[in-house]
Amino acid sequence: MLEVRSLAVKYGAIQALHDVSLKVEKGEIVTLIGSNGAGKTTTLRTISGLIRPAAGSIVYEGKDITRLAPHEIVKLGLAQSPEGRGVFPQMTVEENLSLGAYTRSDHAQIAKDREHALSLFPRLRERLTQLAGTLSGGEQQMLAMARALLAKPKLLLLDEPSLGLAPQIVQTIFKIIRDINAEGTTILLVEQNAHMALKVAHRAYVLEVGRITMQGDAKELAASDDVRKAYLGGH
Amino acid sequence: MPTHVLVARAALPFLVSLLLALLLHFGVARFLDDYDRGLVMSVGINIMLAVSLTMVNGFTGQFSIGHAGFLGVGGYVAGAVTYATSLKLYGDLETRGSMLSGTSLNVDPATLSWFGQGDLLFVASLLAGGCAAALIGYVVGLPSLRLRGDYLAIVTLGFGEIVRVLIQRTDKTAALQAWDRVHPGVPAPEGVSRVFAIENSVLDPATGLSQTTYTAVSDANWFEIAPRVGGSLGFSAVPDYTSIFWVVLFAGVTIAVASRIKRSTFGRAFLSIREDEIASEAMGVDTVRYKVRAFVIAAFFAGLAGGLFAHFKSMNPNEIGFARSFDIVIMVVLGGLGSISGASIAAIIVTLLPEWLRGLDQYRMIIWALALILMMIFRPQGLLGVREIWDKALWQGLVRFIKREKSSPKAGGGA
Numbered sequence: 001m002l003e004v005r006s007l008a009v010k011y012g013a014i015q016a017l018h019d020v021s022l023k024v025e026k027g028e029i030v031t032l033i034g035s036n037g038a039g040k041t042t043t044l045r046t047i048s049g050l051i052r053p054a055a056g057s058i059v060y061e062g063k064d065i066t067r068l069a070p071h072e073i074v075k076l077g078l079a080q081s082p083e084g085r086g087v088f089p090q091m092t093v094e095e096n097l098s099l100g101a102y103t104r105s106d107h108a109q110i111a112k113d114r115e116h117a118l119s120l121f122p123r124l125r126e127r128l129t130q131l132a133g134t135l136s137g138g139e140q141q142m143l144a145m146a147r148a149l150l151a152k153p154k155l156l157l158l159d160e161p162s163l164g165l166a167p168q169i170v171q172t173i174f175k176i177i178r179d180i181n182a183e184g185t186t187i188l189l190v191e192q193n194a195h196m197a198l199k200v201a202h203r204a205y206v207l208e209v210g211r212i213t214m215q216g217d218a219k220e221l222a223a224s225d226d227v228r229k230a231y232l233g234g235h
Numbered sequence: 236m237p238t239h240v241l242v243a244r245a246a247l248p249f250l251v252s253l254l255l256a257l258l259l260h261f262g263v264a265r266f267l268d269d270y271d272r273g274l275v276m277s278v279g280i281n282i283m284l285a286v287s288l289t290m291v292n293g294f295t296g297q298f299s300i301g302h303a304g305f306l307g308v309g310g311y312v313a314g315a316v317t318y319a320t321s322l323k324l325y326g327d328l329e330t331r332g333s334m335l336s337g338t339s340l341n342v343d344p345a346t347l348s349w350f351g352q353g354d355l356l357f358v359a360s361l362l363a364g365g366c367a368a369a370l371i372g373y374v375v376g377l378p379s380l381r382l383r384g385d386y387l388a389i390v391t392l393g394f395g396e397i398v399r400v401l402i403q404r405t406d407k408t409a410a411l412q413a414w415d416r417v418h419p420g421v422p423a424p425e426g427v428s429r430v431f432a433i434e435n436s437v438l439d440p441a442t443g444l445s446q447t448t449y450t451a452v453s454d455a456n457w458f459e460i461a462p463r464v465g466g467s468l469g470f471s472a473v474p475d476y477t478s479i480f481w482v483v484l485f486a487g488v489t490i491a492v493a494s495r496i497k498r499s500t501f502g503r504a505f506l507s508i509r510e511d512e513i514a515s516e517a518m519g520v521d522t523v524r525y526k527v528r529a530f531v532i533a534a535f536f537a538g539l540a541g542g543l544f545a546h547f548k549s550m551n552p553n554e555i556g557f558a559r560s561f562d563i564v565i566m567v568v569l570g571g572l573g574s575i576s577g578a579s580i581a582a583i584i585v586t587l588l589p590e591w592l593r594g595l596d597q598y599r600m601i602i603w604a605l606a607l608i609l610m611m612i613f614r615p616q617g618l619l620g621v622r623e624i625w626d627k628a629l630w631q632g633l634v635r636f637i638k639r640e641k642s643s644p645k646a647g648g649g650a
Contacts, residue, residue, distance in 0.1 A: 048517060073518030086514030088507050090573075090621050099507050102500065103519040151519065 001026045001121040007056035013114045016042045017210045024188050029181050031189040034207035040190040041083050042158050048080045049073045066189045075103050079153035084162050089133025096132050100150030117146040138169035174200050196232035198222040231233040252487020260480035278586045280540045283489045285566035285578040287536035293573035295529045296509025298388045301395030302563045307555030309538025311464050313364030314473040314545035319461035322452045330474045337478040357476040361542035368538025369531045376530035385466035395560050403552045406463045408472040409433045417449040431542040471549035493575045513556045571617030576624035
């Protein structure tokens with residue numbers, strides 16, 4: 001479904017990504033794990049067109065999207081829930097959600113999808129008229145995910161959904177990620193919380209200082225000594 | 236919702252503007268003297284400028300500080316259209332409007348009907364001014380709105396100055412001249428002693444002296460007359476068609492359009508750019524295109540305001556300079572970035588307060604500056620913040636604030 005080939009990204013003289021290649025098949029949850037500054041967010045932002053790569057290509061459903069503008073990529077069914085949640089703080093929850101469906105015009109279907117998204121995140125229903133900036137961290141994360149879902153993506157890019165959240169909320173969020181996937185949405189999940197990410201994902205890539213160092217089945221990676229030592233705090 | 240309800244809902248604000256305009260024009264204006272009527276028109280024009288800039292600085296969160304440039308483009312284009320057309324068509328600069336429009340001093344108001352040919356010319360010139368400003372807005376906006384923040388401010392500042400300097404370099408307007416100065420040696424026809432003429436200065440290469448000749452307006456073509464907008468002397472030759480009716484009507488339309496935009500999908504895209512440009516792009520909003528759209532719409536309404544101004548007061552290069560741009564920015568910030576009603580209220584205050592303080596003479600600008608500083612310290616989000624005067628949440632907030640004050644009198648004024 002998505003194939004990233006030999007991606008290189010530079011911020012001025014600093015090279016953030018070297019030769020990153022990864023693949024996401026239809027129906028999968030693929031996670032990209034790695035520590036701070038490894039280039040996870042850069043990878044996601046390059047895929048969604050927010051950053052221009054220096055080299056390499058991104059192919060989505062057989063179409064080269066490397067040079068497309070972000071809004072064109074969203075129209076193809078690739079939605080992102082940005083890092084730091086990126087909700088619009090001075091807008092209500094309701095308005096945030098309608099911006100999620102921004103590229104669509106099928107009002108009846110949008111209304112249905114909105115209902116569905118609210119049933120996944122019942123907390124948001126209670127807060128529809130509240131300004132998004134006044135929500136708690138977990139609620140903002142839920143809003144960001146619900147908003148991305150309203151774009152009716154075929155491929156959902158999630159950037160650090162667990163960032164800064166209480167463990168219990170993290171559990172809820174990951175359960176919902178699994179539910180969304182079970183309904184047929186393919187997910188590329190970027191996470192620092194390797195433990196949780198490897199639990200829900202089918203396959204995983206490990207990113208270290210801008211390079212993919214390990215890849216494979218999520219369960220196998222979770223069991224491997226290198227990953228356990230580096231990311232799972234295991235011995 | 237059925238279509239006719241939607242149409243009615245869309246048309247309602249425009250009907251209300253029309254009624255209000257008629258009411259003020261025929262009702263209230265009767266009890267005002269010329270000075271107060273002028274103030275009402277200044278307020279209306281400033282509301283148009285503040286609300287249009289709100290769409291750029293408030294909705295999309297860009298920082299444009301050259302808005303007076305669009306006022307200038309619209310004003311000079313609209314003024315030039317009316318001025319040159321009046322001279323070519325009628326041979327003079329009298330108004331030929333209806334009782335809805337402003338009139339020249341030597342036209343008897345009692346003779347006016349509900350429709351005047353001049354009204355058409357006036358409205359057409361306003362639209363021409365608005366469209367010219369919008370076009371320039373597009374040309375300026377397309378490259379500069381790819382830049383963010385400070386860069387845009389610098390570009391718009393430069394744009395405003397370019398407009399001012401270009402206008403300063405234009406020629407004098409046509410003026411009444413004696414027949415024998417314009418047509419030396421030709422006997423004057425019966426009853427004609429003076430004609431409108433444009434002055435040309437030509438340097439004689441043989442003597443090195445400049446010679447002044449005159450071309451009668453009737454001999455010049457439209458495009459020779461139109462660009463003569465007065466240069467640094469100002470452009471006072473435009474017939475004074477602007478009246479309370481037109482100003483209130485157009486201010487109402489500006490507010491109605493802006494608030495329709497704010498509540499539409501289109502407007503939510505504008506607001507999302509202000510909130511978080513990257514998240515907005517990630518939602519699929521083509522942010523550059525939307526910023527350009529906001530800029531063009533704002534330029535159009537500023538151009539309309541310019542047209543009204545040109546047919547009301549004398550256009551002048553100093554009127555459209557940096558100071559004027561900054562006045563408009565102050566209105567937008569004072570009202571609350573993104574609040575249409577806030578910007579309108581601020582436009583009223585910013586226009587009237589310095590007038591009321593006129594009695595204090597040289598201290599007035601000091602008091603004015605102090606008031607602004609205090610305002611920014613105690614209410615940095617502006618009068619209404621992002622809310623509108625018709626938002627329920629604003630009043631609920633106020634009620635909560637008053638209740639809290641009552642229950643704990645020593646709580647202080649922390650809002």
